[in-house]
Amino acid sequence: MVDSKQSWKAWLYLSPALVLLLIFTAWPIVNTVRISLLENYKSLAELGGATFNFGFANFVNVVTFPDFLTALGNTVLLCVLTVPLSTIIALLIAVALNSIKPLQKVLQTIFFLPYVTNSIAIGMVFMTMFNIIGTNLGSENQIVTTFGLINNVIGFFGIEPINWINAGSSYWANIAVLVIYIVWDALPFKILVLLGGLQGINKQYYDAAKIDSTPKWRVFSRITVPLLSPMITYVVITAFIGGFKEYSSIVAIFGEDMGPAGAGGRLNTMVGLIYDSLSQNMDGWASAAALILFAIIFVVTMINMYVSKKNTHY
Amino acid sequence: MKVVLQNLTKIFPSRNKKVDEEVVAVNDFTFEIPDGKLIGLLGPSGCGKSTTLYMICGLQKPTSGQIFFGDDDVTELAPENRGVGLVFQNYALYPHMTVKQNIMFPLENLRGEDKLTKEEMISRAYEAAKLVQIDELMDRKPSELSGGQQQRVAIARALVKMPRVLLLDEPLSNLDARLRLQTREEIKRIQRETGITTIFVTHDQEEAMSISDLIVVMKLGVVQQIGKPQEVYDNPTNLFVAKFLGTPPINVFKGYVENGKLYLSKAEEKPAIEDDAAEIVTENANAIAPSMKPGLCVLDVPGIPDKEVYVGIRPEGFVPNPNGKFIASLSNIEVMGRDVSVVCKHDAALSPIVRAIVDSDSQIDADAQTVAFSLKPHKVFVFDAETEERLYFEVK
Known part of the structure; x- marks a missing residue:
């Protein structure tokens, strides 16, 4: 323990970090709460000396705003689709990677590459892959030929080309592209964490299981998954938090309109809504929406923690 | 199975x-x-x-x-x-x-x-x-x-x-x-x-x-x-x-065999002529510490050819005997109730101490400089110094 006379020294050494934290973390949080509770708040007006009524009008306005439900729906839908999917795929890849000897390091590097690439750039690559630019439309607007890579690949298997992201595309085609992109983007981090967890499992459990003639799938479900459950919990919680903050993936593929041409805003998310409000100088709305998002993430995380505690046994 | x-x-x-x-x-x-x-x-x-x-x-x-x-x-x-x-x-x-x-x-x-x-x-x-x-x-x-x-x-x-x-x-x-x-x-x-x-x-x-x-x-x-x-x-x-095998471990000594007799000593101290050695033993028995004397025959080992050997003696193979031929300088005595552990030093031993476990009834003077034992032949093992394989001798 630090002697009380000496404690000023401790505070001195902590002060640079503390000052930065107060300015850039603590104050913005407090200010967000404050602004969200001020009705018709305008930052420029406040600088001019205006005062605002205290109340919950911002929250009411955000919740009753028609786009709010669209954004919340999209956010929840993307979360519910991508979190389990990416976790399961990451788990399978991690287990597969862990069980091979040759090329393990090389494959590990390949699987980790998306993590160190810019997600906007990758989004543009996805946009190109799913595009139908250069398409020749036959009679009745049927797609006859296309330069989009994905359509060419599925065409090889005899599947009709699909309008994924361009004008006139369906909502579910858009969601499918987003899910593929988000899952692909989320894999490397999850694989890394799960692989680390796998390598920490004592090999003796597997030897013991082998001697007891345990089938492979049972080794996976009864030994690997339970022993990995702390890591899986971590991955799921961070994935949900990331999922509720989904925004950049949509911008990357569909642009700032948050939707294909002619259907802008259709794919908006909670964070998108916050940005929109900010860009329209509706700071009060943005703050209220941010707090609502915070509350949702908080509740979901609590539920996650509760469920995982019940399922983590040691 | x-x-x-x-x-x-x-x-x-x-x-x-x-x-x-x-x-x-x-x-x-x-x-x-x-x-x-x-x-x-x-x-x-x-x-x-x-x-x-x-x-x-x-x-x-x-x-x-x-x-x-x-x-x-x-x-x-x-x-x-x-x-x-x-x-x-x-x-x-x-x-x-x-x-x-x-x-x-x-x-x-x-x-x-x-x-x-x-x-x-x-x-x-x-x-x-x-x-x-x-x-x-x-x-x-x-x-x-x-x-x-x-x-x-x-x-x-x-x-x-x-x-x-x-x-x-x-x-x-x-x-x-x-x-x-x-x-x-x-x-x-x-x-x-x-x-x-x-x-x-x-x-x-x-x-x-x-x-x-x-x-x-x-x-x-x-x-x-x-x-x-x-x-x-x-x-x-x-x-x-x-x-x-064995706790306390077996005591190992360097030694040599000549004419079916087992001697404990370092090889370089081996006297040229056995008879001379015997004379030295008798002449100087009281002059120098007995364990310092090279070439004191400790046991008859009929059947083993003349060569350098390692001698292993189990701790329980020692019997206190004032006329015994195994003589060592006494370090201390540890009383363990049923048994007594006699800790002593011997020049030919490979380890710093030699431990003998003897019956607690046997009287050993703790202040004495030296202690003498006779050996139980079936607790003494002789090994070839080169191959470390056992050399068997007839126990009478």
Whole structure:
């Protein structure tokens, strides 16, 4: 323990970090709460000396705003689709990677590459892959030929080309592209964490299981998954938090309109809504929406923690 | 189920590809383990005993040689098809399962004809648990058990599927001294009750001697001696075995044999003419410390040719005798109740001290400078100084 006379020294050494934290973390949080509770708040007006009524009008306005439900729906839908999917795929890849000897390091590097690439750039690559630019439309607007890579690949298997992201595309085609992109983007981090967890499992459990003639799938479900459950919990919680903050993936593929041409805003998310409000100088709305998002993430995380505690046994 | 090991050899390739340094972990191990016996594989670390065990259970493939369970050649069989039970050194209990789930786990893997109903599994698990006396702990997690209890769970899990062979890898090394004594009796009892051929690995000679029906002493991958514990102790085939077995350890001296007589001394002090030496002995008996005198004959060893030797004398092989020919300078006496341990120094000894265990009735003057013993011939072993192999002599 630090002697009380000496404690000023401790505070001195902590002060640079503390000052930065107060300015850039603590104050913005407090200010967000404050602004969200001020009705018709305008930052420029406040600088001019205006005062605002205290109340919950911002929250009411955000919740009753028609786009709010669209954004919340999209956010929840993307979360519910991508979190389990990416976790399961990451788990399978991690287990597969862990069980091979040759090329393990090389494959590990390949699987980790998306993590160190810019997600906007990758989004543009996805946009190109799913595009139908250069398409020749036959009679009745049927797609006859296309330069989009994905359509060419599925065409090889005899599947009709699909309008994924361009004008006139369906909502579910858009969601499918987003899910593929988000899952692909989320894999490397999850694989890394799960692989680390796998390598920490004592090999003796597997030897013991082998001697007891345990089938492979049972080794996976009864030994690997339970022993990995702390890591899986971590991955799921961070994935949900990331999922509720989904925004950049949509911008990357569909642009700032948050939707294909002619259907802008259709794919908006909670964070998108916050940005929109900010860009329209509706700071009060943005703050209220941010707090609502915070509350949702908080509740979901609590539920996650509760469920995982019940399922983590040691 | 008898287990036959035939010319079993395991060579680990060199880790460094540039240097050709392969490690022969087990070298040409041939042995038939009789049905229903408890076998102790004994040796210092790195002697290949665990590798042998892992080859028997199939987790490691032998480089050459064969393994038979009964008449079945199991050399190429995967571990899951061998029907062995293995207790790991760290028990390897699944931490997320209760004791009951741990014990039932091997049963749940049974398929086809052997498939059991839930009730059968539970009753088998309780049977195994009763055998190792943990049936009251069935709903606990391994982390809530003591080391000894975890050990029992591990044994129960290995026994529950009624293995053809039970293998134990250093089963007692993680237990404290008191628990170790208790548990090794338990292992012996369980083995007797089940009658399963059991092989266990240990580096603790006392452990191996106390419970094994047969012990196999290994060194650097090579089997040194196989036999009943008492036989091996009483009749070691080489210096290594003699040194490895026994607490306190055997006392080893340098010496030489001439004309069927055993002398203790350093080789360079060996007098040119034996008769002269005898004269020196008689002339200067009172002048210099007796143990300093080279070439004092300690024992008749008829049948051994003249050569340099190592002499091993068990601590219990010394009998206090004022006229005895083994004379050493006395350091101190440790009274241990039933026995007395006489600690002394001898020039020819390879270790700094020589320890003799004698009856507490024998009167030894603790203040004396020297102490004299006569030797029990069957507790004295003579080994060739070069090969370290035993040289046998006739005990009269």
